[in-house]
Amino acid sequence: GAVVSQHPSRVICKSGTSVKIECRSLDFQATTMFWYRQFPKQSLMLMATSNEGSKATYEQGVEKDKFLINHASLTLSTLTVTSAHPEDSSFYICSAAYVNSNQPQHFGDGTRLSIL
Amino acid sequence: DQQVKQNSPSLSVQEGRISILNCDYTNSMFDYFLWYKKYPAEGPTFLISISSIKDKNEDGRFTVFLNKSAKHLSLHIVPSQPGDSAVYFCAASVRGAQKLVFGQGTRLTINP
Numbered sequence: 564g565a566v567v568s569q570h571p572s573r574v575i576c577k578s579g580t581s582v583k584i585e586c587r588s589l590d591f592q593a594t595t596m597f598w599y600r601q602f603p604k605q606s607l608m609l610m611a612t613s614n615e616g617s618k619a620t621y622e623q624g625v626e627k628d629k630f631l632i633n634h635a636s637l638t639l640s641t642l643t644v645t646s647a648h649p650e651d652s653s654f655y656i657c658s659a660a661y662v663n664s665n666q667p668q669h670f671g672d673g674t675r676l677s678i679l
Numbered sequence: 680d681q682q683v684k685q686n687s688p689s690l691s692v693q694e695g696r697i698s699i700l701n702c703d704y705t706n707s708m709f710d711y712f713l714w715y716k717k718y719p720a721e722g723p724t725f726l727i728s729i730s731s732i733k734d735k736n737e738d739g740r741f742t743v744f745l746n747k748s749a750k751h752l753s754l755h756i757v758p759s760q761p762g763d764s765a766v767y768f769c770a771a772s773v774r775g776a777q778k779l780v781f782g783q784g785t786r787l788t789i790n791p
Contacts (some may be wrong), residue, residue, distance in 0.1 A: 569722070595777060597685070606681075607723070607739065607781040656722050660777050667713055668779060670722030 566590055566610075567659045569671025578649060578679050584642045584674045586657030592637035593659035597668065598630070601654040613640050647678045682706045683771050685782035698756040700785050702769035705750065709771040711780070714743060714754045717766045726767075727754070730774065733777050759789045 574582050586596055586673035591656040595614050599607040611627075613619040621627045629651075633641040640659075644651055654675050658668040684703045686689045690716035694700045700714075715723035729736040729752065736743050742755045756763055766786050770779040 567722070572720070597778075599781075604783075606783045609778060609780075612778060657790075667725040667728060668777070669717075669725070671717075672722045673720070675720070 567669045567671040569657055569674055571674060573675045573677075574676045575679065576647065578647065579583070579629060580594045580647055580678075582647055582676060583654055584644075584657070584676075586640045586642070586659065586671050587637050587661040591659075591661060593640075593661060594637060596634055596640035597658045597661045598640075599656045599658070600630060600644050601656060602674075605608075607656060610642075619667070633658065644676065647676070649678045652676055652678045681780040682709075683769060683780050685767075685769060686785070687785050689786040689788070691788045691790060692759050694761060695758045697761065698754075698759045698787055698789070699729075700754040700767050700787065701758075702752045702754075703750055704752075706771070708773050709780075711774040712721070712745060712752050713770045713772075714736050714741075715768045715770060715781075716763075717768060717784070718779050723768055729731070731754075731760050739776050745748075760786075761789050761791060763787060764789045 569588045570585045598610045601607045610625045611619045611621045613632045615634050619632035634640040656673040658670045660668045713728040714726040717723045727738050727741045746767045766784045768784045769782045772779050
């Protein structure tokens with residue numbers, strides 16, 4: 564089946580650091596990728612939707628200058644958490660989908676981000 | 680506003696028995712529903728889905744039931760196996776929009 568690879572799986576860094584997370588679709592062209600955030604024992608909350616070659620659409624309450632999303636190709640989207648602070652510590656998960664497809668979204672394995 | 684709710688944070692079932700996970704939604708525009716399974720430190724894995732034009736969809740040991748009037752869906756797993764122990768998320772969308780709204784998840788534990 565479709566595979567989505569997310570890297571890195573875990574990041575621990577100091578406050579003020581910018582962190583980049585990559586999401587790759589390995590065996591299909593993902594016209595749309597989604598970025599989610601999950602706090603402990605809570606639901607996956609959609610942060611933004613990125614379409615290849617265009618600007619991401621952010622959900623209400625998500626700072627676009629804080630969470631930079633780039634979707635430069637049909638197989639790669641990146642999320643950069645800029646000037647990360649401890650409150651940005653969370654589990655970030657990406658998913659990929661092919662537009663107009665009836666196939667469900669396929670998820671990466673997530674990135675555990677810990678800001679000290 | 681939690682549009683998709685899973686009111687049971689955890690469920691414990693004996694191996695071989697039926698597991699029933701429940702999900703309620705409030706947005707009547709939702710017309711496509713999915714169940715995902717998630718192990719720790721991994722992303723969700725798609726299990727089964729159902730369109731609002733159906734009230735039941737079955738795939739092996741997994742069956743999803745949809746009650747549109749009650750805005751309720753459930754996932755039945757029978758027989759339950761130890762490998763089914765995981766967190767299960769239901770999700771809903773407006774078909775074609777691709778944007779998923781997730782419930783909080785239910786941790787299922789299958790006891791041998």
